[in-house]
Amino acid sequence: MSTAQKTLYERLGGYDAIAALAADLLSRLQADPQLGRFWANRGVDSLKRELQLLIDFFCSRTGGPVYYLGHDVRTIHHGMNISESDWAKFLDHAGTTLNKFSVPAAEQSELVSMVQSFKNDIVE
Ligand code: HEM
Numbered sequence: 001m002s003t004a005q006k007t008l009y010e011r012l013g014g015y016d017a018i019a020a021l022a023a024d025l026l027s028r029l030q031a032d033p034q035l036g037r038f039w040a041n042r043g044v045d046s047l048k049r050e051l052q053l054l055i056d057f058f059c060s061r062t063g064g065p066v067y068y069l070g071h072d073v074r075t076i077h078h079g080m081n082i083s084e085s086d087w088a089k090f091l092d093h094a095g096t097t098l099n100k101f102s103v104p105a106a107e108q109s110e111l112v113s114m115v116q117s118f119k120n121d122i123v124e
Contacts, residue, residue: 008063034086
């Protein structure tokens, strides 16, 4: 299969690579002084469940052989009062994670476009 025909999932390196990206990003979000409030006082099990759902979401959205069984993105975030400024911080952390794992520019921009397509469902 040529590069052009490969799914984003495959080009990112498949399940394990995407799982590593999601784990790195989630821990950065939790550690951020502004964003940390969204994850304050959450139990270990609920964080593990969230990470698994995040992995499933990204795998399935990038064309991987994974079913995402979580709620839709709007329902999940509705009522959290996520602001433009929170969104900008989220994108900063996503960029740091993608660079840390040396994800090439083309794949970064595809992934970021996919994420941006959900902005209106998340920012209130
Ligand atoms: C500033 C940006 C964001 C913040 C503060 C945020 C916050 C959160 C929080 C606190 C949860 C846990 C909800 C719970 O279990 O009660 C969550 C879950 C989740 N988020 Fe986000 N999120 C952000 C951006 C995104 C983006 C861009 C996506 C994907 C496009 C996303 C996808 C998900 C998914 C798939 C889950 C787990 C699904 C589920 O619990 O059913 N989030 N988010």
